[in-house]
Amino acid sequence: MDLSTLAAELAPLNLRSCLISRQGEMIFEHYRDRHAALEIAKTNSCTKSILSALLCIAMDRKLLPQTDTTIGAFFPQVATNRNPRVRDITLWHLLTMTAGFDWTEFGGQNSFPRMTRSPDWVEFVLEQPFRDSPGIKMEYNSGISQLLSAILVQAAGMPVARFAELNLFGPLGIESYKWERDPQGIHTGGFGLWLRPSDMLKFGQLFLHQGTWENEQLISRDLALQSVQPAISVDAPRRGFYAWHWWADSYGGKRDHSPASSFDYFYARGFGGQFIHVIPALETVVVLTDDKAKKAQFPGDVFRQFIAPLLLRF
Known part of the structure; x- marks a missing residue:
């Protein structure tokens, strides 16, 4: 990989950070300034993938039941909900954002801003009308992530951030973070986590190694x-597919093509240019962060346009 070429191509974009590790070695590290390396910043919806990891840990520890469990096990109030379809929603539907709610994150109904202005976010989500039956279609919905965060609080018997400290942040050596809460004190499941770029990279490396960190299996390989x-x-x-609060896609051809000409990858994605890309076939993790106003941001896909082509040639 011609890293000098990459540095020159990324310079006009004025990203907050760009980190690339391969086989556990940092091969490219850029920060807009020295503060960006040390200061925590919003990861926005990358929070969703962190939450997914915590839910997997809870499943490993038998704190959570199977993913086909309906949400009435956690929210008994759905038994009297005016829409019976809410009682068919399972943990799997929440993890894959296929619950069926009529939800427009931004634009249209502006469901997300309306949720954040409501006095009880969980109740707001559970009372939303339906567009589809559960399991039919993926509809991006940060309210679903808040339901999952509330479920984790019940299952773990402690705040989400404390569960993270004990089971994820602590083992990864993540010491500096901030995590916002809803009016009931539940940590935000779909956004609101602040991290350093280097700690985002650690999280990506954990999943590159299928849940293992420094010879410790933090998340079972299967999950x-x-x-x-x-x-x-x-x-x-x-583009691509949705997983359990992760995105999945391929570059350079159809999924499962030869790694010589293409690769599959999965990634955490946050509004405003926050990304953690994991490319298993290339043993590579790429972190991108930005903090500029929307109009000042690069309008394209930085990873696919500038970094992915170089990865195939390295």
């Missing part, structure tokens, strides 16, 4: 793999 497997296709303009 680490299952949680990032394509579960349902997504509609344009989004």
Whole structure:
């Protein structure tokens, strides 16, 4: 990989950070300034993938039941909900965002901003009307992530952030973070986690190694793999597939093509240019972060346009 070429191509984009590790070695490290390396910043919806990992840990420890369990086990109020379809929603539907709610994250109904202005986010989500039956279609929905965060609180018997400290952040050596909460004090499941770029890289490396970190199996191999497997296709303009609060796609050809000409990857994605890309066949993790106003951001896909072509030639 001609890293000097990459540095020159990324310079006009003025990213907050770009980190690339291969086989556990940092091969490219860029920060806009020295503060970006040390300061925590919003990961936005990358929070969803962190939450997914915590849910996998809870499943490993038998704190959570099978994914075909319906949400009435956690929210008994759905028994009297005016829409009976809510009682058919399972943990799997929540993890894959296929619950069926009529939800427009931004635009249209502006469901996400309405949720954040409501006095009880969980109740707001559970009372939303339906567009589809559960399991039919993926509809991006940060409210679903809040339901999962509330479920984890019940299962673990402690705040989500504390569960993370004990079972994920601590083992990974993540010491600096901030995590926002909803009006009931539940940590935000779909956004609101602040991390350093280097700690985002550690998280990606954990999944590159199928749940193993420094010879310790933090997440079972089976669940680490299952949680990032394509579960349902997504509609344009989004690409690829959705997994358990992860995205999955391929570059350079059809999925499962020869690694010499293409590769599959999965990634965490946050609004405003926050990404953790994991490319198993190339033993590579790529972290991208940005903090510029929307109009000042690069309008394309930085990973696919600038980094992925170089990875195939390295």
